[in-house]
Amino acid sequence: MLNIYKYFKPKKRKGLLIISSIIFSAIIFCSIKFCMSSKTERDISTEDKIFVENISPQENKINYNLKENQNANKQNKEKEKNKNSISKKEESVHVSKIKKIDEDKDYTKLYPDLYCNRPSEQIVPSKTIFLTFDDGPSDNTTEILDILRQKDIKATFFVTGNATPKGKSLMKRIVDEGHTIAMHTYSHNYKQIYGSVSAFLEDFNNIYNLIYESTGVKPTIFRFPGGSKNSFNKDNYIEIAAEMRRRGFDYFDWNLSAGDAVSRVCTPTQTCINNVLGHSKNCDHGVVLMHDANAKVTTVEALPSIIDGLKSQGFNLSKLANEIDPAPYSLIKPYR
Template sequence: MELKHLRTNGAALCLACLLLSGCGAQDTNTSSQAADPASSAAAQAETPAAVPAEEKKAYVVVADDLSNLSLDNAETPVYDRYTLAQRREKGLTTALPAITPYKQGKVAYLTFDDGPDEKNTAAVLDILKQEGVKATFYVTGRNVRNFPDTARRIFEEGHALGNHSYDHDYNRLYASVGNYIEEMEQADEAIYELLGVRPLITRAPSGRMGNFTKAYEDAIAANGYVEHDWNVSSADTAPGNPTAQDFIDNISGQAVTDCVIILMHSSGGHEETVKAVPEIIRILRERGYTFGVVTPMTPQPW
């Protein structure tokens, strides 16, 4: 099993890079070592020490040819070891292959846009940790650079990071397809510089509906991104000073399908969203949902 060594602000962080079929590969290596002691000794000399089991579930890294995009659970984030620029330089593919969506039981995906920040995103992370729930944070590159400790915490606590553009500037993003992809790559670079990986999942600021033409869709696919909007909205950006109870009621009324992707925000000004999160989790659990993180294999919400 391959180990990924990340270096974050000078501190080495060793995490397992699990292939999505990693258990089978591990079993094969074990049996071959038992049959050939000499090979086993040589392999041990070249292979880093085993990582504790609790670190092996951190995240999955896609293969260089993006061929291992299948998933038997909804709880493990998926990242790329390369930026798009690095893939191009190495002559590696950037376009994702056809993907079979993960569908099993009732899964709720809590998603939080526009962060991170040092107050509300941190408060949401505290709640998720207490509840034992994983979520997805669609972050902007600018905020990753402004609040690196919070971004790193999202990653290290096993949540998924998604690309939400560099600075959320609608005028720039939707002026042209080239501008949009440039913003995505800028955000990727900010995340990669901090964590050593980049996300494959994105969410268009304000959503794809009304913003994307076919040219945008084609560019997203060609550059290996999977965009997910939502089918349940907290409406926590609505005017009129809505409260936590409004968000709870909105989500409770809309969460009726087996796959619910729930839109919330965790940036500045969303204190009422933070207040709503524990009750939202309670309601979803009561209805039989488990909680997942968005990956390229997550079903689209329509």
């Protein structure tokens, strides 16, 4: 290569040497830089390499944040794990405490706010019927409320734990339109609620709080899922009823029914009407069992005829309250 220089004049040779030195230095510098960046790439995981190869500076920032988030998630999972083991310990302490309460039958230790004042009893006038709807709120509740408003009738809704915004707003509408809102347990899970007195109280406390939170009203009456005496609670229904009554809460069964819950298939509309009107004509007063769960469309269809039929039989339609004696409608005799 040095032989090339001899073709240039001595003055030009000097300049050419300087340019060559600069080019050579630049090549060396680039090679070192390339080696260093390759090393960085080899040191990071495949997942991160994808980020390095394909992303803009802005995306890089996002991916950095993602990485940060992944790390934070890992830490959160660890914390959650620790928390779970603490809450499992708390749970087992809670379970043994409840077990002891059930053994001692000392329910006064549970839910100190779950009480209501029992007002003095009101005489129910002759020829009074109370329409009641269980298992809502659902879309059918909306239609039932429309019918009741149109017919200017007040009724009673035994609600379950529908804590969706729509469920809560329907509970509020029930109250705002002057009906009675009452409890039918939160879960409506027979095995769970009838497992023990304290299990019933726990569920009852949940529905009580949901109603209060949704409506601002503290409910005072309830209905046992399946009625006050059924095959799931035959061993403890007296105990549950006694504890609820000690707390001031009365329950209502029924002496008339639309028969809209006898099977999973909808009872025909005309059968619902006949079931109520066929038996009500022999009553002086009564509580009618109906359902406003989602599937009960024929109940909605039957309701206007049931209301008109009861009116033409000379009945006043009213709503239940804690001051009404539930005994005449109870499935348990004697009630108290």
